[in-house]
Amino acid sequence: MEANSTQSAKSSSDAIQIRRSAKAKRLRLAVKPGLIELVVPRGMAESHALAFLDKHKAWAEGKLLELNDKLSRVRPVESFTACPTIPWRGKDIPLFVQEGSRGRVKITVDETVQIMLPQGLGEARDEVALRAFYAWVCRWLRVRVALLAERHALRCNLHHREIRIKHMKTRWGSCGPRNDININWLLALAPESVLEYVVIHELCHIAERNHSPAFWSLVGKHYPKYAEERRWLKFHGGDLMRRFNI
Numbered sequence: 001m002e003a004n005s006t007q008s009a010k011s012s013s014d015a016i017q018i019r020r021s022a023k024a025k026r027l028r029l030a031v032k033p034g035l036i037e038l039v040v041p042r043g044m045a046e047s048h049a050l051a052f053l054d055k056h057k058a059w060a061e062g063k064l065l066e067l068n069d070k071l072s073r074v075r076p077v078e079s080f081t082a083c084p085t086i087p088w089r090g091k092d093i094p095l096f097v098q099e100g101s102r103g104r105v106k107i108t109v110d111e112t113v114q115i116m117l118p119q120g121l122g123e124a125r126d127e128v129a130l131r132a133f134y135a136w137v138c139r140w141l142r143v144r145v146a147l148l149a150e151r152h153a154l155r156c157n158l159h160h161r162e163i164r165i166k167h168m169k170t171r172w173g174s175c176g177p178r179n180d181i182n183i184n185w186l187l188a189l190a191p192e193s194v195l196e197y198v199v200i201h202e203l204c205h206i207a208e209r210n211h212s213p214a215f216w217s218l219v220g221k222h223y224p225k226y227a228e229e230r231r232w233l234k235f236h237g238g239d240l241m242r243r244f245n246i
């Protein structure tokens with residue numbers, strides 16, 4: 001685990017913070033929503049870090065403005081249960097939330113998403129509904145991904161081990177060193193073709209552990225129109241991750 005200490009930089013900008021890191025090998029500026037973070041390897045002289053900050057501050061502030069502007073254009077969702085619709089396999093479908101079930105949350109997904117909640121949840125209502133939806137989606141998607149992976153594993157001769165569906169903050173999938181495949185739960189909300197592409201992408205990592213030209217040519221061999229699905233993720237993926245940031 002990384003041991004950190006955070007302090008505000010001696011700077012005119014409140015948005016800049018310095019973080020000492022035992023793990024960091026070099027100085028680095030990270031731009032996050034509302035914040036510029038200067039990551040300083042432990043033991044490095046503060047004067048050196050501040051000189052680096054001075055040199056790159058204008059660049060980072062420009063990036064922060066860009067990021068804040070981008071985020072302000074994303075429609076914030078204050079309440080999961082108040083959303084009239086929800087994306088499901090690439091299409092917005094109506095969301096109905098009702099109260100009245102005894103004890104457990106019940107979820108049905110067909111042409112609509114219906115969530116039946118126990119009564120009296122109060123402020124926890126939103127979180128309980130979203131958590132239950134997440135758990136339901138993980139179970140549903142695991143079966144779906146297993147079918148896709150099995151079909152393509154045979155065809156491509158790329159054999160995986162376990163499949164795990166989980167919340168991933170910045171990635172759509174990953175393939176572990178022992179060929180376990182992890183898939184981001186939000187892909188159940190994306191079109192089926194996008195899910196299929198990510199499954200094939202991760203299967204191809206069994207043969208090619210990087211994103212080299214050889215890797216992309218393997219993906220292209222097994223899924224020729226992958227550029228389209230990558231474009232979909234580029235345009236819509238960030239919104240999904242921000243909106244359903246559980």
Ligand SMILES: [Zn+2]
Pocket residue numbers: 201205210211
């Ligand atoms: Zn990859």
